[in-house]
Amino acid sequence: MAFRNVTTSDRGAVRTLTVNRPDKLNALNRETIGELTLAFRQAAQDDAVRVVVLAGAGDKAFVAGADISEMTAWSPTRAQAASRAGQELMLTIERLGKPVLAKIQGYALGGGMELAMACHLRVASDRAKFGQPEIGLGLIPGFGGTQRLTRLAGRGAALELCLLGHQIDAARAERLGVVTRVVPADELDATVDGMADQLAAAAPLALKGILDAVIEGAECAIDQGLAFETQGFAIAFSTDDMREGTGAFLERRKPSFKGS
Numbered sequence: 391m392a393f394r395n396v397t398t399s400d401r402g403a404v405r406t407l408t409v410n411r412p413d414k415l416n417a418l419n420r421e422t423i424g425e426l427t428l429a430f431r432q433a434a435q436d437d438a439v440r441v442v443v444l445a446g447a448g449d450k451a452f453v454a455g456a457d458i459s460e461m462t463a464w465s466p467t468r469a470q471a472a473s474r475a476g477q478e479l480m481l482t483i484e485r486l487g488k489p490v491l492a493k494i495q496g497y498a499l500g501g502g503m504e505l506a507m508a509c510h511l512r513v514a515s516d517r518a519k520f521g522q523p524e525i526g527l528g529l530i531p532g533f534g535g536t537q538r539l540t541r542l543a544g545r546g547a548a549l550e551l552c553l554l555g556h557q558i559d560a561a562r563a564e565r566l567g568v569v570t571r572v573v574p575a576d577e578l579d580a581t582v583d584g585m586a587d588q589l590a591a592a593a594p595l596a597l598k599g600i601l602d603a604v605i606e607g608a609e610c611a612i613d614q615g616l617a618f619e620t621q622g623f624a625i626a627f628s629t630d631d632m633r634e635g636t637g638a639f640l641e642r643r644k645p646s647f648k649g650s
């Protein structure tokens with residue numbers, strides 16, 4: 391299906407979804423949120439897709455937030471629906487069952503930082519800027535920022551960024567654990583491609599087991615989290631890929647994982 395604000399491209403098993411509103415610094419309007427949700431659901435259902443890269447068009451922004459021009463006349467009820475729709479997108483990404491890598495080349499602000507934090511890995515250019523500037527608009531984050539930033543960087547950093555609303559650079563975001571890796575701007579594409587290729591060549595059911603155990607396990611008591619881990623570990627033993635991986639190690643060759 392063709393979208394208006396999201397472009398889709400495939401390179402082998404790597405699907406790239408690009409938010410394509412560069413004139414508005416890729417701000418997330420209602421239509422874009424709907425399209426992204428659908429595009430991620432399609433990627434989840436397509437067995438040929440093993441990894442998703444999420445990017446923003448142009449060189450200035452990953453995503454500069456939710457679209458402020460849509461918000462001005464909202465009632466509280468309308469705002470509640472918009473917040474829920476955005477949170478649904480973030481949960482769709484987080485629970486996709488396939489790794490999602492955010493490629494961040496510029497501003498990742500407000501809803502853009504929240505979108506990046508819902509991805510499993512974040513690679514940023516050294517020119518990227520992060521922040522939760524909603525306080526300056528008389529707002530609070532609404533797409534999960536208060537929760538995911540706290541989980542990623544701790545309460546102190548979450549309160550600092552949300553209360554003061556200032557931007558931080560990529561190096562500070564990396565120190566806070568918000569960013570997986572920072573690279574020079576001209577190395578961003580190659581770094582993301584390399585990481586995506588590595589994930590695309592890995593055993594998909596093992597990747598899913600890790601995602602499920604880490605993401606679900608982080609939200610519950612350790613006994614339950616350990617049960618998630620045991621379940622994923624046992625499921626791996628039902629796969630051909632596990633036999634291929636362990637066999638290849640013993641035979642001193644590179645494994646070839648098929649996803650079964």
Ligand code: CO8
Pocket residue numbers: 413414415417454455456457458459469472473476497499500501502523524527530531532533
């Ligand atoms: N929404 C709508 N339009 C935007 C946004 C945005 N978030 N960000 C940029 N734009 C537009 C500008 O209005 C401008 O459009 P036009 O050329 O038609 O006037 C164009 O993009 C280029 O932007 P600037 O001219 O401002 O570019 P600068 O280089 O001068 O500044 C900044 C770049 C610093 C990124 C600046 O654009 C900015 O501060 N943007 C807003 C950042 C922000 O506050 N983001 C948070 C938004 S609120 C939010 O995300 C809440 C999420 C949860 C919501 C839950 C309910 C939906």
